[in-house]
Amino acid sequence: MLKIPKIIHDDIVAHAKSxxxxxxxxxxxxxxxxxxxxxxxxxxxxxxxHFMMDPKEQFAVIKELRGKGLEMLAIxxxxxxxxxxxxxxxxxxxxxxxxxxxxxxxxxxxxxxVNSFRISGDKVQPEPIELV
Amino acid sequence: MNLTVNGKGAIVEGKDSLDVNAxxxxxxxxxxxYVTVELNGDILERExxxxxxxxxxxxxxxxxxxxxxxx
Numbered sequence: 001m002l003k004i005p006k007i008i009h010d011d012i013v014a015h016a017k018s019x020x021x022x023x024x025x026x027x028x029x030x031x032x033x034x035x036x037x038x039x040x041x042x043x044x045x046x047x048x049x050h051f052m053m054d055p056k057e058q059f060a061v062i063k064e065l066r067g068k069g070l071e072m073l074a075i076x077x078x079x080x081x082x083x084x085x086x087x088x089x090x091x092x093x094x095x096x097x098x099x100x101x102x103x104x105x106x107x108x109x110x111x112x113x114v115n116s117f118r119i120s121g122d123k124v125q126p127e128p129i130e131l132v
Numbered sequence: 133m134n135l136t137v138n139g140k141g142a143i144v145e146g147k148d149s150l151d152v153n154a155x156x157x158x159x160x161x162x163x164x165x166y167v168t169v170e171l172n173g174d175i176l177e178r179e180x181x182x183x184x185x186x187x188x189x190x191x192x193x194x195x196x197x198x199x200x201x202x203x
Binding site: 023025027041045047048049050051052053055056058059062063066075077078079080081082086087089090093094095096097101 | 138168175193195
């Protein structure tokens, strides 16, 4: 179970919409499975089908989280035109252990969908999201 | 040697220095080919991992590439 405040959930969707038609990405931080902060990150690929974060930004966010006593709990990205489920590339690049992988889909623009998954190796486990 | 790794103290027994590739092995980092390393605040180029020595007192950060695709 991943707990996400509604304001952060809505911000993920807003980020996805503002970046459309490109994929957007970001990091969610918090403690004990409950998100409390969102960091919009740069998609260095600037692509409709791929994303890659800037390592310099990643290090800065990780250190800031640590300084606040928080952890990186999730990595999110958008699927501008495909469903909210991990692609083969998402699974292959789900390298960071012990985090949730959140995907925001705009495949139906009037009904954005945000889903979360735990990914380990080639195993993908859907994870319920509770809006708080 | 004593290091700070991802914000925590780490002791590498019996070594005064190690190159970055050897350090990742020592730290049992899985899939090191997909790791970005920062040494004392500077992000290292992968091609320099083998020539870059980590020494006592250094601060090391590493994290995995974060990427993916929608298709």
